[in-house]
Amino acid sequence: MRWTQQLIPTLREVPQEAEIASHQLLLRAGLIRKLAGGLYTFLPLGRRALRKVEQIVREEMDRAGALEILMPAMHPQELWEQTGRFAVLKDVMFKIKDRQERNMVLGPTHEEVATELVAHEVQSYRQLPLNLYQIQTKFRDEIRPRFGLMRAKEFIMKDAYSFDADEAGVERSYRAMYTAYERIFKRCGLRTKAVEADSGAMGGSASHEFMVLADAGEDGLVECDACCYAANLDRAEGLHRGPREFAGAELPPAVVPTPGRRTMAAVAAFFQAPPARLIKTLIYLADQQPVAVLVPGDREVNELKLQRVLQATALVLADDATIARVTGAPVGFAGPVGLPLRIVADEKLQGYRGAITGANQPDAHLINVDLARDARIAAFADLSNALDGDSCPRCAAGRLHARRGIEVGHVFKLGTKYCTALGAGYLDAAGVRQTPIMGCYGIGVTRTLQAVLEQSRDDHGIIWPISIAPCAVEVLPINVQHAPTLQAALALTAALEHAGCDVLLDDRDERPGVKFKDADLLGLPIRVNIGEKSLAKGVVEIKLRHNGSLTAVPPEQAPAAVQACAQELWAAVAP
């Protein structure tokens, strides 16, 4: 493959639209171009890499016994109404009408369609288990598309749906997918971490996310340094460390003027107290009803947890006017003592004495608060996010560490919700009608591609794992006007291609510097420099992108030497 006959528009400068490294590299290396926010064209090299990721996914899904199908991207809206998910997901769905004015949606995911298929085609336990998957474009009207392919309105996803006769079967299917995912990401050259996750809008019981650890990741997670516990911050159950009793525990509450101190930091500084000694009081509207929520001053409320505890369908922070009305004080001075509201408290506050809270009057706080003595708490529950340094909820010894991650895969156990709603059933061996138990398993294919770049790069550009590199080798003739150089390059390219190697020949009549810089930016794993000087010494140079190692070999030995390098690189991404 010749550079001059390709479309590889590399960019010398960083496009101002791109913030994170992987997004910049996608654009600079000429892999993608933006059409509009959240909508991207894959250019030839980007498409080649994407295809390789898809193929790895396909091979591993097949290996795990899943069956590839292809479902429509466009669905009748009615199907979504049948499971009740239209109401849940209508804001993220693109809605269109056909010429008959029928309501259609573009699928953000395919549980309904897959289940509908199974409802029609599966009648007997002999047909189970069944695992159907597809690799297809999904559409989501994201609130905020971001970071290039990371959060796009249109993206390629591998989605699989398993149907089993019983719980043991679901467990096997789930495990098979979990293992397949580990193999897939390993083969893509990614270091991932599987974390316990919330099942969100999917519903269902168990769920794990596969996270690519990266500072640019959108998700928070914690992992234990002693055992294998790891969880998404949405669900992580960090255990409180540190004191619950503070100075003044025995004293009655006392009002202290704190003019203008309305933030945790300001109040903590005012009292010269650690933020953990403060109790943060937030007023939420749970289905329109005001509720007070208490968490330690150094923690954030976890709204997912809160929503579950309150069993609320709509949960929002109360507006300033409501807060003033129910607490009798402006924002920043709410506290649990004497507050005429339902109060729920984070379990980490249990036994808090000598704490500091708002006084429910303007510009004042209360000290010496003993939560059990001075306030009426309706319920204690886990309502806050875990914090770096918390104790591990699984093992006594470990401490949790906070990390950032990119969610590239997600596996769920879904139960019978969809099958029941859509009438999927089968007859068991005894002739009794049963409902299949479902699991679903997603991989963001386009996002995975970008995650690789986020994790595998240096200051000069991309460092492709050989398994998904657009090409394995770049042949770089330093001066194409020097006939012997070009000839040697052509010969090597032909030999490698004949051996089944993907090769990019940079046949541009450009300055060496330009070609070297582009080669580093593009980041193909193996590069062969061919130039007049080394040729005069009877050698060409093989340079590996990932470690910069340079070996000189005679031109006639180059194909074999390159193959040997390639073999080593492949071994590094073997599952």
Place this chain on the structure above:
RNA sequence: CGGGGUGUAGCGCAGCCUGGUAGCGCGUCAGCCUUGGGCGCUGAAGGUCGCGGGUUCAAAUCCCGCCGCCCCGACCA
């Protein structure tokens, strides 16, 4: 949707405050030169200054409205 920023040549930017000929670097095209890390010289092409309205003799510049894009928050593969 709320908050912040930004929109001038393919890309990166200056000019705007203080209204008066639209500029710089890179890239592109032609020619010369050069050939082991974004080389040098000469010449050229390329712009409805995001869109609409207003103020003014005159608007990239001032005013009003709209739109796109980027960042922070709620959503998720």
